[in-house]
Every structure is written in structure tokens, then in C-alpha cells.
Amino acid sequence: MSGRKFWIFWGTLILLLLVSCSLFGPFLTQDPSRPDLFARLLAPSFSHPFGTDELGRDVLSRLMSGGRISLAVAVSVVLMAGGLGIVIGAVSGYWGGRLDSFLMRTVDVMNCIPTYFLILSLVVVLGPSLFNVVLILGLTSWTGMARLVRAEILSLREREFVMAARASGIPAWRIIFRHILPNLSTTILVASALLAGDAILIESGLSFLGLGVQPPTASWGNLLTSGHEYLQMAWWLIFFPGFAIFLAVASFNLLAEGLRDILDPRIRSGA
Amino acid sequence: MRVLGIIPLLLGISLISFAVINLSPGGFMATQVQMSQKISPSSIERMRKLYGLDAPVHVRYLNWLKRLARFDLGESFLDGRPVKKAIASALPATILLQGVSLILVLLISLPLGAQQALRHGSGFDRGILVGTLASYSTPTFWLGPVLMLVLGVNLGWLPISGIQSPNYSEFSMWGRFLDRSAHLALPVGVMVIHDLAFFTRYMRGSLLEVIRQEYVTVARAKGLPEKTVLFKHAMRNALLPFITIMGMALPGLLGGGFIIETIFAWPGMGRLAYSSATSFDYPVIMGILLMSSFLTIIGNLLADMLYALVDPRVRIGGGQ
Numbered sequence: 001m002s003g004r005k006f007w008i009f010w011g012t013l014i015l016l017l018l019v020s021c022s023l024f025g026p027f028l029t030q031d032p033s034r035p036d037l038f039a040r041l042l043a044p045s046f047s048h049p050f051g052t053d054e055l056g057r058d059v060l061s062r063l064m065s066g067g068r069i070s071l072a073v074a075v076s077v078v079l080m081a082g083g084l085g086i087v088i089g090a091v092s093g094y095w096g097g098r099l100d101s102f103l104m105r106t107v108d109v110m111n112c113i114p115t116y117f118l119i120l121s122l123v124v125v126l127g128p129s130l131f132n133v134v135l136i137l138g139l140t141s142w143t144g145m146a147r148l149v150r151a152e153i154l155s156l157r158e159r160e161f162v163m164a165a166r167a168s169g170i171p172a173w174r175i176i177f178r179h180i181l182p183n184l185s186t187t188i189l190v191a192s193a194l195l196a197g198d199a200i201l202i203e204s205g206l207s208f209l210g211l212g213v214q215p216p217t218a219s220w221g222n223l224l225t226s227g228h229e230y231l232q233m234a235w236w237l238i239f240f241p242g243f244a245i246f247l248a249v250a251s252f253n254l255l256a257e258g259l260r261d262i263l264d265p266r267i268r269s270g271a
Numbered sequence: 272m273r274v275l276g277i278i279p280l281l282l283g284i285s286l287i288s289f290a291v292i293n294l295s296p297g298g299f300m301a302t303q304v305q306m307s308q309k310i311s312p313s314s315i316e317r318m319r320k321l322y323g324l325d326a327p328v329h330v331r332y333l334n335w336l337k338r339l340a341r342f343d344l345g346e347s348f349l350d351g352r353p354v355k356k357a358i359a360s361a362l363p364a365t366i367l368l369q370g371v372s373l374i375l376v377l378l379i380s381l382p383l384g385a386q387q388a389l390r391h392g393s394g395f396d397r398g399i400l401v402g403t404l405a406s407y408s409t410p411t412f413w414l415g416p417v418l419m420l421v422l423g424v425n426l427g428w429l430p431i432s433g434i435q436s437p438n439y440s441e442f443s444m445w446g447r448f449l450d451r452s453a454h455l456a457l458p459v460g461v462m463v464i465h466d467l468a469f470f471t472r473y474m475r476g477s478l479l480e481v482i483r484q485e486y487v488t489v490a491r492a493k494g495l496p497e498k499t500v501l502f503k504h505a506m507r508n509a510l511l512p513f514i515t516i517m518g519m520a521l522p523g524l525l526g527g528g529f530i531i532e533t534i535f536a537w538p539g540m541g542r543l544a545y546s547s548a549t550s551f552d553y554p555v556i557m558g559i560l561l562m563s564s565f566l567t568i569i570g571n572l573l574a575d576m577l578y579a580l581v582d583p584r585v586r587i588g589g590g591q
Contacts (some may be wrong), residue, residue: 238413
């Protein structure tokens with residue numbers, strides 16, 4: 001398998017596996033929030049493949065319902081930050097001028113602020129919740145996409161096909177969305193995959209520290225919190241959620257790797 | 272020239288921070304009073320005055336700016352300490368942790384990335400790519416506790432948290448060094464594993480870019496030994512972008528360790544930010560936000576100047 005296919009194959013495979021488990025898993029297993037005090041902290045076995053937690057809840061089913069939350073957060077953050085970044089980058093690059101320099105100064109300012117500290121202070125002010133985590137990650141991670149899209153549009157807007165479109169009187173927003181952005185689809189996909197991976201890492205980190213998704217709603221991050229408390233007694237509590245996060249982040253990064261290879265065939269990542 | 276350029280950045284950062292404080296519904300004093308019964312009416316009054324909460328928004332912003340200009344960041348809600356002092360006492364621990372990690376990361380990732388570029392497309396190249404991808408995808412808050420359990424608790428090789436042993440002051444110089452190194456080992460290890468990917472990948476790309484340049488071909492063509500070509504010609508230019516990259520990585524370095532610092536009870540900026548976030552200590556978290564951004568700007572400025580110094584192609588304000 002050539003490099004590109006290798007990355008995309010494994011990335012897609014792992015991601016599909018995680019998505020289908022999270023989507024359909026909860027229908028097949030027991031209620032993830034049903035406690036069973038006679039089955040507390042059971043090691044992995046046939047009836048509980050990933051063991052049970054301190055309240056006797058099945059770790060596998062909690063993992064799968066937590067996956068819904070974590071993956072949904074990733075998708076929402078990509079839609080929000082990606083959308084924001086694309087629009088800001090497109091406006092900035094296509095029209096240029098004062099608006100462009102204002103928007104790019106804003107990006108500069110955002111890039112000087114340590115993202116984690118900005119996220120933390122926003123969590124303090126807005127309060128920790130599922131919705132706020134998405135909002136905060138969306139508001140703090142759009143700058144990379146904006147810069148990328150702007151740079152590409154700057155070079156594309158002088159090309160003949162854009163000139164032709166402009167000359168035939170097509171409105172600017174239509175030129176941007178129908179003629180320019182499709183040329184950027186791979187660039188945007190790479191950036192989105194990287195965004196999704198980082199979103200999962202940050203969301204689960206925040207949830208792990210109690211600043212993100214709040215229990216009883218399970219997310220991969222807050223499942224780790226209880227795993228941390230029972231670290232010495234029950235390794236499975238921390239192992240499986242951590243592994244799920246690892247797989248999700250890795251799959252997005254694998255996809256980004258493969259797609260980047262398509263973009264820049266000069267730097268092949270392996271024959 | 273560049274020094275003047277930081278003024279709009281500073282203004283922008285102050286605007287964003289001010290906006291963050293004022294996002295809180297009902298003002299952050301309301302939350303604070305609800306959250307903590309211990310806060311006395313007099314300190315509420317003091318804070319109200321400090322932030323001038325009854326004035327209109329633009330007046331409040333200007334007053335707040337004036338205070339910032341005098342480096343008056345307010346006092347901690349929790350212990351009444353000036354925020355400046357709280358940050359100043361946490362900064363050295365973060366610098367130590369990040370400094371040691373960064374040096375190790377560079378020592379490992381630069382040769383690794385360079386090797387990858389030289390053996391571009393080989394099994395080695397791909398193996399390292401997969402390895403760095405995996406290390407980047409490993410959550411620090413998962414790896415940290417696992418290493419803590421295995422190396423710290425089960426094997427008892429390393430201390431699991433904190434920056435020094437309780438009896439640190441009784442140790443000799445050498446003993447102190449060993450004690451500090453042992454406490455650094457786990458947090459630094461986790462951080463290095465996480466940060467390795469970024470720098471390795473960058474080095475690989477940078478060197479790949481450079482060895483395609485014509486001057487490298489020329490150097491080879493005139494019969495210079497491969498070592499000279501690599502270390503005297505290619506490597507110098509491949510390493511140049513790292514000056515900028517370090518400047519760009521600075522905010523990540525200052526803030527990115529916050530999860531690791533929290534897990535390992537490392538008394539730095541990150542843990543301070545976390546503890547003030549969970550106790551709704553607004554002045555401290557805002558102070559950290561402002562100070563770390565300020566430090567980042569200074570760092571970027573220094574990186575720009577250094578770059579101009581070593582790379583004659585980029586001279587600040589160079590009249591060409």
C-alpha cells in the first residue's frame with residue numbers, strides 16, 4: 001500500500017469503528033447509567049468486557065455513550081471553528097483592504113494568548129457544561145483555518161477563472177463558495193481533521209479535570225476522572241477510556257496525514 | 272519598528288481579556304459572592320472600586336487599562352495576595368519544567384527529524400512518522416497517571432508529585448539536584464512524549480525543503496563531502512525557522528502544561544490557573560491570561576529580532 005492509502009485506510013477504518021460503536025452500541029448494551037451495587041469494580045469478564053466502575057456501571061456501555069458526546073463535541077467544534085475560520089479567511093483574502101488587516105490583527109492577538117488559559121478563563125466565566133465547551137473551543141480555535149483559507153484565496157483570486165467569473169457579473173459570495181472554495185477542499189479537510197483531533201484532546205482534558213462535560217453525562221474525559229481515583233484498584237477504568245481517546249485522536253491525525261500527502265506530492269511520507 | 276508593532280497587540284489582548292471578564296452574566300462579582308460565603312463586604316467593596324463596576328463599559332475599560340499600565344492586577348479573592356506576587360512565585364516552576372522539557376525535546380527531535388528527511392521514504396521514516404503520530408495522540412492525562420502508577424507507586428522508582436521532597440532543605444547541593452531531577456522526571460517525560468511529534472515533523476519538513484535547494488546541489492556537485500554539505504550548508508538553513516517556531520510555540524509552552532502541572536501537583540502557572548479557575552478566583556486567572564500573553568508577545572519580538580540578526584535575508588525595516 002502506498003503511503004497515502006495506508007494513512008487514509010487506517011484512519012477511516014478506526015474512525016468508522018468508533019463512530020459505529022458510539023452510534024449503535026448504546027442500543028445493544030445495558031443502560032450506561034444503571035448502577036449495580038453488587039457488581040462494583042469488576043474486572044473485565046465475559047458479561048462486562050471492559051469491567052464495571054465504582055457504582056457497578058458497565059464500562060463498555062459508558063464508553064460507547066461517552067463516545068457519542070466526545071465525537072459530537074469534535075464535530076460541532078469543527079463545524080463552528082471551521083465555519084468561522086473559512087468565512088473570516090475568505091472575506092479577509094477576497095476583499096483585502098482594511099477589513100483584512102483588522103481581521104488578521106485579530107488573529108495575531110488570538111495567537112499571542114495561550115489558548116489553554118483563554119479556555120480556562122472562559123470556562124470560569126461561562127461555567128462548565130457541554131454546550132459551553134463547544135462554544136469555547138469553537139471561539140478559540142478558528143484562527144489556524146482563517147489564516148490557511150486567506151493565504152490560499154490570496155493566490156487564487158488573481159487566477160483567470162476567478163477573473164472570468166467576476167467579469168461575467170457573478171456575485172462575490174458565489175464566486176467564493178462555488179468557484180474558489182471547492183479548490184480548497186483538501187486543505188480544508190486536512191485542517192478540519194487536525195481540528196477534530198485537537199478538539200477531542202482538549203475536551204477530554206477539560207472534562208477529566210471537571211471543567212468540561214459534567215457527570216452524570218458520560219464523556220471519555222470524565223470517565224477517566226473516576227479511573228484516576230481508582231487507579232490502583234481498577235486499571236480498566238482508566239485504560240479503556242484513555243485508549244478510546246487515543247484511537248479517536250490518532251484516526252483524525254492519520255486522515256490528516258494521508259490527505260496532506262495528496263496536497264503536497266513533493267513531500268511523500270513513504271513509498 | 273517592530274517594538275511599536277506590539278502596541279496594537281497589547282491593546283487587543285486587553286480588549287479580549289476585558290470582554291472575557293464582562294461576559295459573565297450579572298458581572299463576576301455576583302458569581303463570586305454566591306460561590307464564597309467567606310468573602311467580606313469590605314473586600315467586595317474594594318473589588319468593586321478596583322474594577323469600577325458601576326461605571327459605563329468604556330469608562331470601566333479605560334480605568335482598568337490605567338491600572339494595568341501600572342501593573343496593578345488586583346488581589347486574589349482567596350488569600351488576598353497581590354496577583355503579581357502569586358504569578359511571580361509560580362513562574363519559576365513552569366520555566367524550569369518547560370525549559371528542561373524543551374531542551375530534551377529539541378535534543379531528541381532535531382536529530383530524529385533530520386534522519387527522517389535524509390532517509391526520506393524509507394521504513395525508518397515511516398516508522399518514526401507513525402511513532403510521533405501515536406505519541407501526539409496519547410492524552411497526557413492518561414499517560415501521566417499510568418506512569419505515576421507503574422514507575423511511582425508499583426516500582427517506587429520516582430516520586431509521583433510535587434516539586435521537591437518535604438526535607439529538601441536538609442539535602443546537600445548534590446542531593447538537592449538529585450531530588451529535583453527525580454521530581455522532574457515524570458512530568459518532563461510525559462511532556463516530552465507529547466511535544467516530540469511537532470518538532471520532529473517540523474525538522475523533517477524543513478530539512479526536506481532545504482536539501483532540494485540548488486545551493487545544496489551545487490555544494491554536492493563541487494565535490495564537498497556529504498557531511499560538510501549537510502552540516503555546513505543544509506542544516507544551518509533548516510534550523511533557521513526554529514527561531515520563529517519557538518516564538519510561535521511559546522503560548523503553548525506557557526499554557527499547554529496546565530494539565531500535566533495539575534496531575535503532578537507541580538506548583539507552576541498551569542496549576543495556579545487551574546486552582547484559581549476551580550475556586551472562581553477571577554483576578555488571578557485574568558492576571559495569568561494577561562501576563563502569559565504579554566510574555567508571549569515579548570518572546571515573539573525577541574524571536575523576530577534574533578531571526579533578523581542571523582538571517583540576512585530578513586532585516587527589520589531594511590531599506591532595499
